[in-house]
Amino acid sequence: MLGIAGDSAAGKTTLTRGLVQALGTERSTSMCVDDYHRYDRRERRELPFTPLHPDCNYVEIMEQHLRLLATGSPILKPVYDHSGGELTRPVLVEPHEFVLVEGLLPLHTKLSRACFDVTVYLGPPEDVRAAWKIQRDTAKRGYRAEQVKAELGRREPESARFIRPQRDLADIVISFAPIEGRDDPPGTPLSATILMRPTIRHPNFTEILAKAPTKAMHLALKRDTDGRPVDALHIHGHAPPEESTMVAKAIWEGLDVPDPLPDCLGRLDDGRRNEPLRLAQLILLHHLIRDGD
Amino acid sequence: MLGIAGDSAAGKTTLTRGLVQALGTERSTSMCVDDYHRYDRRERRELPFTPLHPDCNYVEIMEQHLRLLATGSPILKPVYDHSGGELTRPVLVEPHEFVLVEGLLPLHTKLSRACFDVTVYLGPPEDVRAAWKIQRDTAKRGYRAEQVKAELGRREPESARFIRPQRDLADIVISFAPIEGRDDPPGTPLSATILMRPTIRHPNFTEILAKAPTKAMHLALKRDTDGRPVDALHIHGHAPPEESTMVAKAIWEGLDVPDPLPDCLGRLDDGRRNEPLRLAQLILLHHLIRDGD
Known part of the structure; x- marks a missing residue:
């Protein structure tokens, strides 16, 4: 579950x-x-x-x-x-x-x-989330952009008080965002940072990245904002998709499922694929399928 | 419960x-x-x-x-x-x-x-129930009398198969009906038969009726339709209300509640009181309030 x-x-x-x-x-x-x-x-x-x-x-x-x-x-x-x-x-x-x-x-x-x-x-930076919310709520829920912005402001104190504290309680924290400091052209796929807390056993990325070396991502041992040790997987949206596909396949093979890597993974609402999203989903599939191993 | x-x-x-x-x-x-x-x-x-x-x-x-x-x-x-x-x-x-x-x-x-x-x-005779259903569904649920009659016919096989079998599974079976063989004038309050199965401990009516002797009801030891022993309390709707009020008070006093006998008991939809209904409710209150004694 x-x-x-x-x-x-x-x-x-x-x-x-x-x-x-x-x-x-x-x-x-x-x-x-x-x-x-x-x-x-x-x-x-x-x-x-x-x-x-x-x-x-x-x-x-x-x-x-x-x-x-x-x-x-x-x-x-x-x-x-x-x-x-x-x-x-x-x-x-x-x-x-x-x-x-x-x-x-x-x-x-x-x-x-x-x-x-x-x-x-799931915690993208607030500016990224605001853009997503405005887009969705105007397209699908019948609001105007100004209404969504006002609602975001009205909700902010309760976001801070009730929603964001859940970040500290999760085994995995996923954040999709452009990489700070890079000047990628518009339309560059978003990158992602996936924090894997040692509260549960994650796929061994040291091993996976040794088998499938790539510039599409890197793993870093960090301290989280509260000082706790955490593995941070940085996945670069600007990298060529072939590079992260190799890693995706390596994780999928580790699941011992007979079928090939499913095509549905990493799909955005518009049908395009985002490689960081696919990696995040594969890590979650690892936990779901391998749970109890 | x-x-x-x-x-x-x-x-x-x-x-x-x-x-x-x-x-x-x-x-x-x-x-x-x-x-x-x-x-x-x-x-x-x-x-x-x-x-x-x-x-x-x-x-x-x-x-x-x-x-x-x-x-x-x-x-x-x-x-x-x-x-x-x-x-x-x-x-x-x-x-x-x-x-x-x-x-x-x-x-x-x-x-x-x-x-x-x-x-x-709760199982009144089918003709009594049909009259009640026609009256309620035409007054409150927007149906015509012929529609209700047709629905009763359509439901009969499932009533027989799923609803009426619950009669055998209950501790108490209550049936409001005119007394068979009596030629009471229209408007005579309905009588009731309350079967009390020895699956739970009921109020001791032998004792209650000895304390408050009355012609408004009588207790009979019977065999139920399946042959099991059961106490049948017959409450006569035609009896003067004062008579059953004495019994109602005797049951209420047995509950050791400081308040007087509540006025809400025995009330029909039109606000009139039916003594057999009041007695049935008092027996149920006995079980609810004295449960665990």
Whole structure:
């Protein structure tokens, strides 16, 4: 069971979609815990907090449902319809072999974290996320750009208080961003930094990069912002795709799956492939498939 | 935790309402398991079964939610809106000291029955129930009388197969009906037969009726339809209310509650009091309040 936390428009759905496609819908169950919103959009207008606030969500029911899924039981999951901002009829969710859970607050409580085998925090720099949110909410949720910007400002205190603290609680922290200091031309694929905390056993990148040496990425031993040791994998978006494909294949082969490397990995919403996204998904697949080895 | 099963329009809501009012909404939680319908009214038109069929309900989720309530956990309960026949947004239900559950199928499975301390089957004769259903569904659910009659016919095989078998599984069987063979004038309050199975300890009516002798009711030791011994309390609707009030007070005093006998007991939808209903509710209150003594 995998938990992916991150702020609104951090890329959670894109990351999850590729994983579900690679695992197959018969073997995987995915759900978004933002469906546990306690109030609909109209009701929230009267309330002093945003959907990021735990009090705006049925956190206790979220915990209960995660525990039920983790122990193999079905749940009747509430549904929040983002297009209309309404709470609608619930749906039956049955846990398959792999359960992928994403949302704003899946790692907020100790009880919810205890349900996951692997936890991820998806945290692009705030300017990157703001651009993504404006693009998505104007295209898909019927807002104007100024409305989205105002909403980002209104949400910032609760982002800082409830969403971003989940970064410290995750086994893996993924951040897609341009590389600072480089003057890449527009359209250069985003790079990524993947922090792998030694809270769980990650793929051995020292070994992988020795087998498939490449300039597309490098591994660095670092101290995280809180001083804890962490492996930081820097994946360069500007590198030729062939270079990271070799590493992708090396990780995939380590999974001992008979099928070839799935084509669905690394796909962005527009269908293009982003190599750092593919690497991030492969690391998560490693944890899902090799878990228990 | 009390479970009341019975067919559509058997009087479950009326029975439950008086209990909730007597216990107080701060101490009691009531819910209807018909909210666990899997399909809305429109979807059911395409389906070969009626809402009485277990396959038309999320039975496994009902069991899960009853178990959660029985162990003191809140649930996010689905909602079926009878007026429009639609499934709408779920609601949070938190279990208070007393949990009262009524519906078509609360006693259908062993797991659901295991959640209840007391189980009731409400089974008026079919002609009485048909009259109640026609009256309610034309007044409150927007149907015409012929539609209700046709629906009763369509439901009969599933009533026989899934609803009525719950009668044998209940600790208490309550049936409101005119007394056979008597030629009471129209408007005579309905009588009731309350079967008390020795599966749980009931109020000692031999003692109560010795203390408060009355012609308003009599207790008979019988064999049930399946041959099992059962106490049958026959309460006569035609008797003067003062007579059964004495018995009602005697049961109430046995509960050691400081307040006087609540006025809300025995109330029908039109506000009139039915003495047999009041007695039935007092027996259930006995089980709820004295449970564990």
